[in-house]
Amino acid sequence: MKILVYGINYAPELTGIGKYTAEMAATLQAHGHDVRVVCAPPYYPQWRIGKGYSALRYNRECRDGVALWRTPLWVPNSPRGVRRIFHLASFAASSLPIVLAQAFWRPDVVMCIAPSMLNAPTGWLVARLCRAHAWVHIQDYEVDAAFQLGVLNGSLLKRTALWVERTLLRRFDTVSTISKKMLERAQDKGVDPARLVHFPNWADVTAIRPLGRRSALCETLRIGADAIVVLYSGNMGVKQGLEVLAAAAVELVNRDDIVFVFCGNGPVREAIHAVCGELKNCRFSDLRPAEELNELMNLADIHVLPQRNDAADLVMPSKLTGMFASERPVIAMAQPGTELYEVVAPRGWVIPPGDAHALAQAIEHLADDAALRAELGRMGRAFAQAVLSRDAVLGEFANALHARVPYKAKARRELENYGTPAVPVEMIDDGVAVAETDAVTTR
Structure with missing residues (x-):
């Protein structure tokens, strides 16, 4: 054809x-x-x-x-x-x-x-x-x-x-x-x-898979061996609602064991960097080359998927597939009844869009519960293998x-x-x- x-x-x-x-x-x-x-x-x-x-x-x-x-x-x-x-x-x-x-x-x-x-x-x-x-x-x-x-x-x-x-x-x-x-x-x-x-x-569940070790990017980004990494990776545009993640980073600035990584480029990156770029718990990075994609996905202990409420069901974030495939837990922002909520809720953590305090609380809860992180990660990867491969x-x-x-x-x-x-x-x-x-x- x-x-x-x-x-x-x-x-x-x-x-x-x-x-x-x-x-x-x-x-x-x-x-x-x-x-x-x-x-x-x-x-x-x-x-x-x-x-x-x-x-x-x-x-x-x-x-x-x-x-x-x-x-x-x-x-x-x-x-x-x-x-x-x-x-x-x-x-x-x-x-x-x-x-x-x-x-x-x-x-x-x-x-x-x-x-x-x-x-x-x-x-x-x-x-x-x-x-x-x-x-x-x-x-x-x-x-x-x-x-x-x-x-x-x-x-x-x-x-x-x-x-x-x-x-x-x-x-x-x-x-x-x-x-x-x-x-x-x-x-x-x-x-x-x-x-x-x-x-x-x-998701390419062969290319993106759990490493069973710390990502080599921890050293590149000066992240301690015991830190819990909260990762956002992708486009930094208007519909992502990244200002909420920046506000959560500000709220958790005194948690020395939690590090936020903002990886990507886009029209709002400069504004987000102005809010939290100088904080001790934040790192910014350009997108990594294709050969480092699995290292990047495994850099996360917690993936975060922020999204503005008024973007609901206009888009389905493509980055979600790789997050699930990496066997790391996902925190997403979505309202009940939206497809993003229905996909993430059974195997992740969902909070209302725009609520920085709720996001900070969810991050703290998962950071303090390694067993829950592991369980949600396994459920996400199983879903990726069965449905999203x-x-x-x-x-x-x-x-x-x-x-x-x-x-x-x-x-x-x-x-x-x-x-x-x-x-x-x-x-x-x-x-x-x-x-x-x-x-x-x-x-």
Whole structure:
């Protein structure tokens, strides 16, 4: 099957959407599909173009057997408001001719990754031009999040943006997203339930695993051998609510046995550092290279997953999968009824968003109870192995892909190779219908 993946983020970005898109593409390529990707040069989460890449030039490369086209991109120093829109628009504009040219390749599936929805119209158009299956995968609802978090304002702008988003989503043959609550939101936006697929993020439970020893990063970050490490690792953006974690660090400054590590980059890092960066119980670090990821996850005695209340069910934090896989306990901020609460509560500790005192108390409780930390860690890893493993999630995704596209791809191949397809192409309803013999149950 020919699969065109179209999204702004891609490896070697170490976290978030780029990591998952790259692993998905590489897995599909390894299983015999022909995969092409149109993306931007790496920039996330540092918000600067990665070393060895250019923001101004088009470039082609091959990564893990996947052919990549990288297109120019403007990266703002502070990615907020209008500047963030221009950032996303720069990729949508520069990638447009490259994506349109892929229509001559005649892909069977065009898969757009959101964010950003700004490039979705071009992806949909290419799918229609070559009679391919149009698939959009939503990692977070960027429009909802932008207005609920105050990144963008204005009632007219909001109504317009939401109308455009709804119109686009309803035109795609398949809409997938990473959580069941986010699937419900897609239905609320008018997407036919028959077009929805649950495609969660995953954990590489082989690459991220308990070390059985102290992480080597303790020495790098000047952390004592007996200290309890509270780790936040990932993007430092508005929706993370990191100011609550900073306030908890201030409250626990006199606990000499507890050290907070803030690992990552993003637009609010400077503000968080101004609050607690000089405290004796805090350490700040840039993201570690990929080969140190397991050391980083094992640096934690306690993982913390802060999140603002108004971001609930707009995103499902991708970092959670690695936290569980590391066999370390997780403290998350979520309200009952949200999917984050339902995932973490049976095997972790959940507190209300925005409550720094409750967070400090939870950290103290776990710091003082090694047996509870070990038990929650074991439960989290068991969940990761059973439900979140890379093989399990991508296996189900491959089933969903074949269930929705098989006749479309088969007909095109026969037309290209022999001139007459077994099933007339014009009778195929964009690959949604599946014969009983090919039916596969999907989530």
